[in-house]
Amino acid sequence: MFNTTEIAKGVNVFTRxxxxxxxxxxxxxxKKELSTKDTAVRTVLTNVLQHxxxxxxxxxxxxxxxxxxxxTVMYLDTTKKGNEQIVLLNVETVNDHYLKSGDVLNKVxxxxxxxxxxxxxxxxxxxxxxxxxxxxxxxxRIQSIFDEKSRYAQTQLQKIFRPNxxxxxxxxxxxxxxxxxxxQTLKDAYEAMLQxxxxxxxVVGDIDEDKMVxxxxxxxxxxxxxxxxKKVTFKDTEPLTDYKKExxxxxxxxxxxxxxxxVRFDNPKFFTMQIFNGIFGGYPHSKLFMNVxxxxxxxxxxxxxxxxxxxxLYVTSGIEAENEEKVVRLIDEQLQAIQQGDISDMxxxxxxxxxxxxxxxxxxSARGQIEVFDQYRELPIPFTVEALSExxxxxxxEDVQEIAKQVEKQTVFFLTGxxxx
Amino acid sequence: xxxxxxxxxxxxxxxxxxxNGLDVYILPKKGFSKTFVTFTTKYGSVDRxxxxxxxxxxxxxxxxxxxxxxxxxxxxxxxxxxxxxxxxGASANAFTSFTRTAYLFSATNHIYESTTTLLDFVQQPYFxxxxxxxxxxxxxxxxxxxxxxxxxxxxxxxxxxxYKNHPVKIDIAGTIETIDEITAEHLYTCYNTFYHPSNMLLxxxxxxxxxxxxxxxxxxxxxxxxxxATPIQRIEVDEPLEVNCVANELRMDIQKPKAYVSFKARxxxxxxxxxxxxxxxxxxxxxxxxxxxxAFYEEMYEKGWIDESYSYDFSLExxxxxxxxxxxxxxxxxxxxxxxxVMNESEAALPFDAEKLERVKxxxxxxFLRAMNSIEFIANQFTxxxxxxxxxxxxxxxxxxxxxxxxxxxxxxxQGITQQSTFTVKPLKEAK
Numbered sequence: 001m002f003n004t005t006e007i008a009k010g011v012n013v014f015t016r017x018x019x020x021x022x023x024x025x026x027x028x029x030x031k032k033e034l035s036t037k038d039t040a041v042r043t044v045l046t047n048v049l050q051h052x053x054x055x056x057x058x059x060x061x062x063x064x065x066x067x068x069x070x071x072t073v074m075y076l077d078t079t080k081k082g083n084e085q086i087v088l089l090n091v092e093t094v095n096d097h098y099l100k101s102g103d104v105l106n107k108v109x110x111x112x113x114x115x116x117x118x119x120x121x122x123x124x125x126x127x128x129x130x131x132x133x134x135x136x137x138x139x140x141r142i143q144s145i146f147d148e149k150s151r152y153a154q155t156q157l158q159k160i161f162r163p164n165x166x167x168x169x170x171x172x173x174x175x176x177x178x179x180x181x182x183x184q185t186l187k188d189a190y191e192a193m194l195q196x197x198x199x200x201x202x203v204v205g206d207i208d209e210d211k212m213v214x215x216x217x218x219x220x221x222x223x224x225x226x227x228x229x230k231k232v233t234f235k236d237t238e239p240l241t242d243y244k245k246e247x248x249x250x251x252x253x254x255x256x257x258x259x260x261x262x263v264r265f266d267n268p269k270f271f272t273m274q275i276f277n278g279i280f281g282g283y284p285h286s287k288l289f290m291n292v293x294x295x296x297x298x299x300x301x302x303x304x305x306x307x308x309x310x311x312x313l314y315v316t317s318g319i320e321a322e323n324e325e326k327v328v329r330l331i332d333e334q335l336q337a338i339q340q341g342d343i344s345d346m347x348x349x350x351x352x353x354x355x356x357x358x359x360x361x362x363x364x365s366a367r368g369q370i371e372v373f374d375q376y377r378e379l380p381i382p383f384t385v386e387a388l389s390e391x392x393x394x395x396x397x398e399d400v401q402e403i404a405k406q407v408e409k410q411t412v413f414f415l416t417g418x419x420x421x
Numbered sequence: 422x423x424x425x426x427x428x429x430x431x432x433x434x435x436x437x438x439x440x441n442g443l444d445v446y447i448l449p450k451k452g453f454s455k456t457f458v459t460f461t462t463k464y465g466s467v468d469r470x471x472x473x474x475x476x477x478x479x480x481x482x483x484x485x486x487x488x489x490x491x492x493x494x495x496x497x498x499x500x501x502x503x504x505x506x507x508x509x510g511a512s513a514n515a516f517t518s519f520t521r522t523a524y525l526f527s528a529t530n531h532i533y534e535s536t537t538t539l540l541d542f543v544q545q546p547y548f549x550x551x552x553x554x555x556x557x558x559x560x561x562x563x564x565x566x567x568x569x570x571x572x573x574x575x576x577x578x579x580x581x582x583x584y585k586n587h588p589v590k591i592d593i594a595g596t597i598e599t600i601d602e603i604t605a606e607h608l609y610t611c612y613n614t615f616y617h618p619s620n621m622l623l624x625x626x627x628x629x630x631x632x633x634x635x636x637x638x639x640x641x642x643x644x645x646x647x648x649x650a651t652p653i654q655r656i657e658v659d660e661p662l663e664v665n666c667v668a669n670e671l672r673m674d675i676q677k678p679k680a681y682v683s684f685k686a687r688x689x690x691x692x693x694x695x696x697x698x699x700x701x702x703x704x705x706x707x708x709x710x711x712x713x714x715x716a717f718y719e720e721m722y723e724k725g726w727i728d729e730s731y732s733y734d735f736s737l738e739x740x741x742x743x744x745x746x747x748x749x750x751x752x753x754x755x756x757x758x759x760x761x762x763v764m765n766e767s768e769a770a771l772p773f774d775a776e777k778l779e780r781v782k783x784x785x786x787x788x789f790l791r792a793m794n795s796i797e798f799i800a801n802q803f804t805x806x807x808x809x810x811x812x813x814x815x816x817x818x819x820x821x822x823x824x825x826x827x828x829x830x831x832x833x834x835x836q837g838i839t840q841q842s843t844f845t846v847k848p849l850k851e852a853k
Contacts, residue, residue: 020452021794022430059722063714067780071787094790133725140677140728144749147675149569249674249849252565284503284513294501297558300566318566346508353510353530360529361455361512365794 001373001383002202003209007217010225011199015209016369024105024205025366026091026112028220029374030197033232034085034166039078040138040173041181041189042087046076047134048126048186054118065111069104070094074111078171081375082265082309083234085171087193089116092366095206109219116220119190125183126190135178142172149415150316153254157314157413160240161258167310194222198229202374204366236260236311239411246415253321253416257331258314262406265308266378271391272399276407277306278351279343279400280334281315285350287334292317298327313407321416328412338404343397352392360385422635427814430793434814435631439642442619442650446803447634448626450796456532456627458525459800460543463622463808464615465520466593467740472654474614479656482611483602485560485595488517489553490608492560494524494543496552502542511535519589520738521808523801532629533637540623540641546612548605557600564594571673571846572730578671579683579745582842585665586658589741618642619650622804626796657740662687663839670845679730679846680753682760686742688834693810697819700737701785702831703744705823707733708781709773710763711746716772717763726752726759735835739809744835757843768836775825785820 002014032038056062066072072093079086093108120127146152158168172178199222203212239258263269281288281304292302302317319327362368363385376383381391422437435447466488470481494515495502506513511528513535524543528535567573577592584590594600625634664685691699711717711733721727731748750756766772792798803813 018452022790023794058719060714060716060719063712064780067714067784069787070790071784073791092791094787133723136725137728140749143676144730147571147677147749250569252562252569283507284501285507289503290501293559294496297555298562300559300563318562320562320565346504350504350507350510354507354512357455357510357512357527357529361527364453364455364796 001369005213007213007220008222008224010228011201011220011222013201013203013213013216014373015207015212016202016204017207017209018204019206021095021205021366023092023094023366024203024207025370026089027202027367027370028089028112029200029202030087030193031084031200032193032197032229034080034083034169036169036173037177038189039085039169039171040177041185042085042193043078043172044131044134044138044178044181045186045190045193046078046087047137048130049115049119050076051134052120052127052130053114054120055114057120069107069111072104072108072111074115076115080166080169080171083166083232087197090367106215109215113219116194126186128183131181131183131186135181138172138178139175142170142175142178149248149250149252150254150318153256153413153415154314154316156244156246156415157256157258157411160244160413161411162237162310162312163240165237165310166234167307167312196225196227198225200374202370204369242410243412244414246413247418248415250415250417252318253324253414255317255319255324255327256314256413256415257316257328257409258312258411258413260408260410261306261308261311261313262403264311265375269403270308271388272395272403273306273308274355275348275351275392275395276338276400276403277304277313278354279347280304280338280404282306283351283354285347287337287347288315288331291334292327292330296330298323298330302327302331324414324416332409335404335407335409339401341397341401343400348397348400352395355392356385356389359388422632429817430790430814432793432814435635437635437639439618439639441642441645441647442617443642444622444807445635445638446622446624446807447629447631448624448799449629449631450627453627453796454529455527455796456529456625456629457527457796457800458532458536458539458626459523459624459804460525460539461521461523461622461624461804461808462616463520463620464522464611465518466591467519467588468615468655469588469591470656470658471614472656473610474617474648474651479654480610482607483595484591484599485593486603486607486611487522488594489556489560489600489603490611491515491517491522491524492556493548493553493608494546496556497542497545497547502538505538505542506535509535509538513539517593519593519741521805523804525800527797529628533634536625536634536637537641540638543616544645546609546616548608550605553603553605553608557603560594560600561597564592564597564600567592567594571675571679574671574673575679575681575747575844575846576745578669578844578846579681579842580743582666582669582844583664583683583685583743584741585661587660587741588658590665613648614653617650618647620653622807624800624804626800660741662837664842666842668843668845670847672847672849675846675848677749677751678753678848679747680750680756681745681747681844682757683842683844684744684764684835685840685842686737686744686834687837687840689737689740689742692739694815694819696737696809697806697811697815698823698827699831699834700735701816701820702823702828703735703737703835705778705781705785705820706767706771706828706832707735707744708784709771709777710767711760712781717759721748721756721759724752726750726756742834753845753847757845761841764836764841765838767832771825771829771832778823778825778828782820782823786817789817789820
């Protein structure tokens, strides 16, 4: 699907030429091992690079230039995947082909170079006023999680369910970590990123691939990585508790449950686990949706998600606090049903059809092509819709029942309103 | 079947008005494997007082009924419609806005079967007292979920401030109390009045053969009989220009206050080309006054009065319209005043020139070109535009033609000082 060119040791360009889209999409990913100590500084770094560089010193001047480039979208962010933390720069620009005057693409590549390689340094350091301002922004971002109660409940669950584990490490770091950042530590992290991180560069659009690789080599003068990054495996950690309740001022209670999944992404049984998740709570035809919502009217949403990178499964629902026990019991019953082999042909076939459809739909966007390819290219099977469909098709009811037996409920987190006095 | 070409965009749109009055549009998209179909009625939360089909006297129905009806369309005598879509690997969904109710699916396979399912389930109502009552628990949880979302509360708090009588001020889902009043009979009354094919639009986009799909839809519709199409009588309310309430606040369990300033539109009865021009002109002006490349934004960001939650927006529909600017902030009063100052000073002279206007026009054109990659965007927006007699594909040429005079004229709609209101969400305890 993508053509790969190594432009330096540990620096790979993945290109895909297609006339499917009216734009050209870039995604540049700097990867290193995930650790609590680096997350905060790398997140603040993305904010600083996003808002100021040597050529466009203010966010407004950079925005104005992006407006001139037909509203080219450019943003930096941090994410995580398994045991990796990723600094990413995403760009989407219109294809010159649809404009009266061309040459937007070259200007965009120049700008990518500026953003990454021409920082706004004073006395060889990031300006401390900008660093302080962006630190405050990241602290706000961390604190604002509390204001969105379902996100807050999910982070609270992760902390007690998988302590000291990549699944619970926040890419934004902690408030204390952010506060400790100085212009010097930020510069150290910036230089280390350019020098040591593995870099994957994805490009999708109606492009000349050879020319694009040559242009990228020029725009991103990255040298050989001395120690190309190797994936480090990590073990599950034990939950701190099997139940915790927290009370804040709110109307709807949030029920979040953490399960140990028997397999991760790199296991051949991964496909079976995806089907289990679809039958359990992944879709509107699933047992959780049909029973907790449609049959019992206990919730507006009740579903499961399988996070294959971490070998965990979550069930989340918003309910009346007084129905807690009833809903927990119903959810338990749905898992038990699958464990006992209560799986209809229809449920199995619907789930397979939905998984295939979702994959094909994801490939209809450039961003989807990049993300799906980036995830599945690690699998030993060739990356095609047909090859993946075969894997799903091969899964039987017995396979699903077998894997369901190994799904283990470990931690319940219940966020609820204050009780009436 | 008509065919319209949009050469600059490289798009071809097929159209037919069926005998029963249904407008069908088909837009094939090269290179896509998915097909996205929306079936939309021009009926939303604001349509609460109307003359029911076949009657002469207007009625007012309980708040939240359009949304309730949307939920109940999915349940049939033989079960849940989601099950059928899932069998074809199709993802189905629906949403209700102030002015529209849309039913939709996307799929990469079995698109004719799913299109039939979509048309049939929306055109075969099945409501009983029992199924209606069962849904109250589910929607009740949807309502309480939104009640806990401070941004949603701030949005609706702002609209309640702006409007005295217009039903746009009523939450789309209603309240626990109002949905409790809803009966199966109410649902049939609303359904029969607003779900006539002549009040609906079907949009098909993606991997589709236009002739074959049109024939399929035509055949499906020809098998059904509908009442004679009659114009729908919606009862309009009188709404003064000035706001209902100039400032209001709400306390919630949050860390950082939220401050919103909203501006009520004076001009809300344009349709067609004039409305498109008006809407785009105001959006461009707001980009220049409040956008991320504006002097205002830069100053607020430098001062730390706004953060990443900052947003601004302009909505216009027939009968109501408003702009909103706001952010999470530890300086709500200062921010609200600064937002108002930019608007008030723009009355004497807009804070930008023709050259800057050209720049945001370019950005907006880029936005529309990017959006042409999104079949969901095209389907949803095309329908919204069409319901207001506008054409989505005219947006780029209209932007190209907009002048400073057009923008000055359009901005008069939201500049009056009596049209402004603030809404603040504050933490339970004041920060020290």
